[in-house]
Amino acid sequence: MLCNYILVFMLVNLVVCTEDCVTYDFGNDFQNFTSGACQGSWEHKKDHTIENGRSTSGITPSSEMSCTSSFIFPMHNGGELEVNVYYSIFSLTDILQVVVYQKELIGPDRIVGMESLNDNSIGRGRKTLKIGVVGSLRFNGYLTIFGQAFDVSSIFVDSFRYMSPYLTDKESCEIYDDNSEASTTSTQTSTEYSTESSTETSTESSSETSTETSTESSTETYTESSTESSTSSPENSTDPSPTGAPNLQYCVTNNFEENFHQLFGATGICSRTSRDSFERRSYSRFGPDSPHSLSTVFITPTHRVSCIASSPFTMHANGVLQVYVYLQTLSTSSDHISVMVYKKVSPTQEQIVGSFTTEPRRHRGWNIFSITLRGDEVYEGYVAFTGMVSIRSIALIDSFRYVPPAVDESSCVVYEQIPASTTEANDVLSTTDASDVSSSSVTSDVSPTTDANDVLSTTEEGEEENGCVVYPFGQDFNKLFSADGVCRFSQNWVLRNYASLRIASPHPESVSCIVPGSTSSCTSSFVFPMSASGVVEVKVYMEPMLMSDQVEVRVYQINENGSNAIVGTGIASRRFGWTTIRIHLTGSGDYRGQVAIFGRTSIRTFVVVDSFRYIPPNLDENQCLVYSKDHN
Incomplete structure (x- = not known):
């Protein structure tokens, strides 16, 4: 197993690695990290003046954009990476961003998670960046740390740990030994995969979407459905009892036409993950044609890491979330849209119950992604969209709908007519080819010497x-x-x-x-x-x-x-x-x-x-x- 191989040859470099837990504390150096194609490089540093917990060693960036990449280790969809940072930031130009990649055998590696210090991190403090991993069921991955600190500012990364979704006891995945100032080595027993867990993470097939007709307008349907489930009936939407389930089967649809700023914002995971929000734009002033006569607007990420979250609403295990996405990627593998569904476990704790990330090479044109939700029978949750798009590409979300397990999807419509068949999140997608959709594709009917x-x-x-x-x-x-x-x-x-x-x-x-x-x-x-x-x-x-x-x-x-x-x-x-x-x-x-x-x-x-x-x-x-x- 890859992790065990690394453990044998890297004991002196303070790596603790099992199937479910990987920790690293930069104790002596960071030989296991490689420099990226950046102007600057990270420097290993021991600083006894920094009050940053039990660590006195870490890495710091230079005044130029610096980057470094970790060793490769096994990861899982739904895993979590935590990076511990001390910062003393006095300029908005100071940067710290952690990007998690899934290693691909063919083509560019895929981004499966990212996190950065927010703009409100001006000042001094210590922070743990928490990154949800959204990739294949199981894969080999690595993290890359980008940073830049000017003048009197400083950024100090002292450790990280990765925990798989199958780790039963997170307290057992400790970076530092409780009895020492800094960890040297430790051992753990790998948790075996269970058939039940592995099966639970896969997405079940959903029925094909058919042509439907609604008697109400799409905006009215959304307002009534979402308000009834998340606002008008809070006692129902938060009732976790299975006996209340029949009364909680509310369809939720959203086409971003009305009440956008009231229903979406930098809440939940987005309150601590990114600098930019998704922007709402009009089809009449943008490249692709609208997919429906009633669809006039969409949301899109910016050229930096972007995140936006919905208001909470009642969800059910085996309910299906469908998201209608358009992609036209021309320049970079960092273009993507990720969909993550969170269950609210407590006021301070959340759990991912469904997720999907687009792939630039596979998902061109219009796609409908279907995500079957996991979790308990009834719970309150929300949908978070994260993404990034270069100026040369298009990545947008037209609409989404949540169909509870006991509701006929033909009665849960976003527009008067739902587009063609859905695509299962974990299957090979039957996408609409980009050439079939009116877009900004580059063609020419005239030779360069045409008069x-x-x-x-x-x-x-x-x-x-x-x-x-x-x-x-x-x-x-x-x-x-x-x-x-x-x-x-x-x-x-x-x-x-x-x-x-x-x-x-x-x-x-x-x-x-x-x-x-x-x-x-x-x-x-x-x-x-x-x-x-x-x-x-x-x-x-x-x-x-x-x-x-x-x-x-x-x-x-x-x-x-x-x-x-x-x-x-x-x-x-x-x-x-x-x-x-x-x-x-x-x-x-x-x-x-x-x-x-x-x-x-x-x-x-x-x-x-x-x-x-x-x-x-x-x-x-x-x-x-x-x-x-x-x-x-």
């Missing part, structure tokens, strides 16, 4: 009578721009609405922009008339993270023989915010040309391109405006 006059008749933007060419990225982007020609070895940029991003547009008339489709992206424009001494301007927003982050614009002269000649280049300045790349064209006389935009960015870098314009020689710039009142 502007062949396509500009379908759009309001293009060449004016005075030779000016303006284009605010949006309409007909996939016809006017492509990743062919000079961009054939790169991925195209992706069209996005500002409503889906965390920055405001530079002009009231600007509603959309393009973002990199990968860490190396390129898009080339339609061909239009240019002249030597003309000017090309491209409006760019950047938040660079690495020295290698760069947005470059090249202007090509298209010759009769098919060859291209560069007649101008420009690179965006490496400052945060909006900037304009201005390029004075060379060459001779008049010619046909095109603009290519290259982006080389890291995963954490934020870049958008709003628009470009071509100003002919001797033309007043005020006669060549992208918008009615140009703010350039």
